[in-house]
Amino acid sequence: MLRLLDAFCERLSASPLSQAIQSTDWVIPTVQTVHILAVAAVMSSILMLNLRLIGVRARSESVASVAARFIPVVWSGLPVLLATGAILILAEPARALQNPVFILKMTLVSLAAGLTLACQIPLRRDHEFWDGSSSRRRLARLIACLSLPIWVAIVFAGRWIAYVQSH
Numbered sequence: 758m759l760r761l762l763d764a765f766c767e768r769l770s771a772s773p774l775s776q777a778i779q780s781t782d783w784v785i786p787t788v789q790t791v792h793i794l795a796v797a798a799v800m801s802s803i804l805m806l807n808l809r810l811i812g813v814r815a816r817s818e819s820v821a822s823v824a825a826r827f828i829p830v831v832w833s834g835l836p837v838l839l840a841t842g843a844i845l846i847l848a849e850p851a852r853a854l855q856n857p858v859f860i861l862k863m864t865l866v867s868l869a870a871g872l873t874l875a876c877q878i879p880l881r882r883d884h885e886f887w888d889g890s891s892s893r894r895r896l897a898r899l900i901a902c903l904s905l906p907i908w909v910a911i912v913f914a915g916r917w918i919a920y921v922q923s924h
């Protein structure tokens with residue numbers, strides 16, 4: 758399995774598109790900058806949403822209204838992160854695809870996206886869902902307290918990839 762991944766990374770790295778990226782100086786820094794700008798947009802929106810879910814910010818506003826403002830930024834930012842991340846992988850496939858921290862990061866991204874959906878879906882049926890009973894407010898707090906450290910761990914993992922050896 759590892760040998761197969763090895764061969765795949767080598768082939769990808771030798772492809773014309775990867776070679777073109779590798780030989781054009783401005784591509785990687787530009788794509789990294791866009792990746793970081795999207796991280797900033799997603800993380801600030803996640804922070805606002807989760808602080809409201811916990812109940813320490815914008816308590817005069819409903820969760821639905823805060824979610825309507827910030828969740829679209831998350832769903833627009835993730836495809837940008839996916840596209841820019843894919844270009845970074847294409848430039849140096851083994852650096853990410855054979856790196857355990859990258860695998861961890863992708864697992865955490867799926868978990869974090871799932872928790873964002875768990876907050877969003879109930880609001881589609883009932884706008885007051887998270888502002889209702891105290892058990893729902895407790896659940897909202899639990900989702901936020903899980904979600905925030907996971908998003909922060911994703912940022913740590915993103916930066917950490919450069920410092921952990923690929924297999």
Ligand code: HEM
Nearest residue numbers: 789796799838839842843845846853911912915916918919
């Ligand atoms: C959705 C799919 C994503 C993919 C495929 C992806 C892929 C990548 C790749 C390949 C790198 C370069 C790592 C290196 O070679 O050193 C990177 C860096 C990074 N990523 Fe992502 N990423 C994604 C989502 C995210 C998300 C959601 C966040 C945080 C909210 C994030 C935060 C970062 C950070 C902070 C870096 C380090 C940037 C730097 O130091 O230049 N990424 N990502």
